[in-house]
Amino acid sequence: MSIIDKSKITSRRGTGYPAPFDAPCKARAALNLGDHGGLTQFGAHLITLPPGAWSSQRHWHNAEDEFVMIASGRPTLVDNNGEQELAPGDCTAHPAGEENAHHMINKTDTDVTYLVIGTRAPQNDSCAYPDIDMALPSNGTSKRVFTRKNGDTF
Numbered sequence: 029m030s031i032i033d034k035s036k037i038t039s040r041r042g043t044g045y046p047a048p049f050d051a052p053c054k055a056r057a058a059l060n061l062g063d064h065g066g067l068t069q070f071g072a073h074l075i076t077l078p079p080g081a082w083s084s085q086r087h088w089h090n091a092e093d094e095f096v097m098i099a100s101g102r103p104t105l106v107d108n109n110g111e112q113e114l115a116p117g118d119c120t121a122h123p124a125g126e127e128n129a130h131h132m133i134n135k136t137d138t139d140v141t142y143l144v145i146g147t148r149a150p151q152n153d154s155c156a157y158p159d160i161d162m163a164l165p166s167n168g169t170s171k172r173v174f175t176r177k178n179g180d181t182f
Contacts, residue, residue, distance in 0.1 A: 030065050034074070037064050045085065046174050046182040049162055052082040052133075062145075072145045077103060077134040083142075085160055086129040091153035094122040094146040096132075101140030103132040129158045 037060065043053040055078045062072035077083060086106060097119045105112050105120060107130040114120070114132070122130055124147065134140045147153075150172055155164035161176050175181055 032061055032065050034059055034061070037061070043084065044174070045162070049085055049157075049160055053084060055081040056083060069148060070145060071148055072143065074099075075142055075144060077101075077132065077140040077142075079134055079137050079139070081134050083132040085157050085162065086131045087155050087157050088122065088127055088129045089124055089146075089153050089155050091124050091149045091166070092147040092155075093124050094144060096120045096122075096145075097143045099141040099143060101134065101138055101142075102136055103140040103142070104135050105130065105132055124153075127156070129156065 039057045039059055041054070041057050043050050043056065045053065057076045057078075059074040060071070061074055062070065065072075075083060083103070098114050098116050100116055102116075103114050105114050108128045120130070122128065132140070132142070150166070150170040151168055152166050153172075154166045155172075157163060163175050163177050163179075164172050165175060165179075166172065173181065
């Protein structure tokens with residue numbers, strides 16, 4: 029078993045979303061714990077959302093599960109059921125193929141930190157973004173490309 033020294037992992041800020049969809053997520057910071065620990069079958073990330081930041085655009089995956097556990101702070105989960113404030117220790121599960129688009133927003137004045145663990149299936153996974161004109165279709169490789177819903181590139 030490897031002990032992961034978080035101080036040796038470079039934090040990645042922002043998102044890979046194209047403009048303007050990247051704007052609400054630019055302050056998000058991620059530590060890629062899974063890669064640092066040599067994991068290949070699933071990803072594990074420690075995410076920090078400063079006040080006002082979004083975790084992502086609201087989305088759902090057709091072939092990847094996501095699991096989230098709140099470590100600190102009180103983010104607001106936004107999904108097809110509306111908004112719900114979460115607290116430290118709360119967990120959410122987002123099964124592959126469940127068309128319940130979700131994300132979190134930090135509406136508080138303190139940082140939110142959470143662990144997200146998810147399947148790695150980029151060759152098969154497509155991601156849907158129901159609120160915006162963006163899609164992330166599978167293409168048989170690990171290098172997916174964001175497109176508009178009609179397939180046009182940005």
